[in-house]
Amino acid sequence: MRAPLPTPLVAVEAATTLRRGAPAVLVAFPGDPVRLGPGGGDAPPGVTGRAGATTRHDGTWHVGAGDGAPADWRKAGASLVRALHGDAEQGGPTTFDVRLPADLDPGAVEAFALGASLGGYRYRITAAEEPKRVRTLRLITAHADAVDHAATLAAATSLSRDLANTPSNVKDPAWLASAAVRAARDVPGLDVEVRDERWLAAQGFGGVLAVGGGSARPPRLIQLTWSGGPGPHLVLVGKGITFDTGGISIKPAEGMHLMRTDMSGGAAVIAALTGIARRRLPLRVTGLVPAAENHVSGSAYRPGDVIRHHGGTTTEVTNTDAEGRLVLADALAYAVRTLAPDHLVDVATLTGAMKVTLGLRTGGLFATDDDLAARIAGAGAAVGERWWRMPLLEDAAEGVRSDIADVRQCPPGPGGITAALFLREFVGDVPWAHLDIAGPARADKAYDEVVPGATGFAARTLIGLAESWTGTAHGAGSGSGAGSDR
Incomplete structure (x- = not known):
């Protein structure tokens, strides 16, 4: 079986002129009366201007922009494309001109373009013929750079979704590595190295080898490198568990099928490196994805084992379903010892505790450096991903110590915080942030561009x-984004 990669997105382009004969989309704003953007007169019945509300009248579509906040524009773009896809499946047009207000700021244009690109995303493996879909939206705007930036962000988001959605009978660590290599081929200057289980053993990656030891499909370390200039060296580490049974501490059957997305952190790192390289940003960025399948077999690691990580630190294993922190520990230690990072960030679907704490649309942010934390939160707000900073409670740090090893895997206390405290043991003095995306990495229903x-x-x-x-940041506006280590 061949997974459909990459998933095609609606092509969103910018232009300053309308196409002759192309069907039009008008923007509506709520009020009494409802106001229409360029090309509109009086609003037809049923047009409310509410963010994301779509209607068709005499062949012209109307989409509501709400109060005009960036999040409203993102929702408007996504809702419009979903409606147009549905109409195309019934024989409607597949290309449209969207008449945006001339005074619309670049951030709002970017938000609308981002929503329009991603709102119609659909991942399916099927024998059925693909239905007719919208192909192109032309946005009438002078802000072509904002539309181009949205396209880069949308492509990275879509790649990350594709990697995480791929079923695990296809996606093992070797497949994930090959997918990273294929993605990098389209981006000049982005290099990828793949290290196999023999290299991992020689380098002492005891956490990755322990977690991957129960599977017939051996682990990998994927390293992506962008050398764009003399700026700071940013190292990104993403959890790449291609399927998580929980190991001997096995998960309940209900919901286990969702564990194909347990490498969403690794997918985000791979996708981010492609976007950074496409933008040709003038700094150095390295991405590390320790990839393994956490399986149950006679060779699986056990609760009570002591494993030795890269660099020599030993960990007492207490729960084989908290595997993510073990592979991250190896990669973080490797980054500190060999890559000389100026800033270090890991991202993972790590703890169910963060889903309980922050819900399904907000990521948990832990950091040892206030500036790094502020940059992450600001970056998320600008692109429609919401983060909440969590504390690294020093009164819980003593629980990381083990009686028989240097540290223990699952200290007592609040699960998301103690997992972060465990990871902190492997980052030395490098400014570090840990992003727990167990909640927002997956969604069970559509909202905004999700x-x-x-x-x-x-x-x-x-x-x-x-x-x-x-100094190249754009802004698509603030908004929102989907166990034991899951």
Whole structure:
């Protein structure tokens, strides 16, 4: 079976002139009376201007922009494309001109373009013929650079979704590595190295080898490198668990099928590196994805084992379903010891505790450095991904110590916080942030530009974080984004 990669997106382009004969989309704003944007007169019955509300009247579509906040524009773009896709499946047109207000700022244009690109995303593996879909939206705007930036963000988000949605009978660590290599081929200057289980053993990656030891499909370390200039060296580390049974501490059957998305952090890192390289940002960025399948077999690691990580630190294993922190620990230690990062960020679907704490649309942000935390939160707000900073509670830090090893895997206390405290043991003095995306990495229903399945959450934030050191950041507006380590 061949997974459909990449998933095609609606082509959103900018122009300053209308196409002859192309069907039009008008923008509506709520009020009494409802106001229409360029090309409109009086609003037809049923047009409310509410953000995302779409109607068709005499062949012309209307989409509501609400109060005009960037989040409203993103929702408007996504809702419009979903409506147009539905109409195209019934024989409607597949290309449209959208008449945006001439005074619309670049951030709003970017938000609308981002929503329009991603709102109609659909990942399916099927024998059925693909239905007719909208192909092109032409936005009538002078802000072509904002539309181009949205296209980069949308492509990265879509790639991250594709990687996470791919079923795990296709996606093992070797497949994920080959997918990263294929993605990098389209981006000049982005290099990828793949390290196999023999290299991992020689380098002492005990966490990755322990987690991957129960599977017949061996682990990999994927390293992506962008050397864009003399700026700061940013290292991004993403959890790449291609399927998570929980190991011997096995998960309940209900919901286990969703564990194909347990490498969403790794997917975000791979996708972010492609976006950073496409933008040709003038700094150095390295992405590390420790990839393994956490399986149950006679060779699986056990609760009570002591494993030795890269660099020598030992960990007492207490729960084989908290595997994500073990592979991240190896990669973080490797980054600190060999890559000389100026800033270090890891991203992972790590703890169910963060889903309980922050829900399904907000990522957890832990950081040892206030400036780094502010950059991440700001980058997320600018691209429609919401983060909430969590504390690294020092009164819980002593629980990380083990009686028989240097540290223990699952200290007592609040699960999201203690997992972050465990990871902190491996970052030395490097400014570090840990992003727990267990909630927003997956969605079970559509909202804004998000569709059911993998969301691609964090890929856009990581691109924006890199941009924050280069003076090239754009803004698509604030908004929102989907266990034990899951």
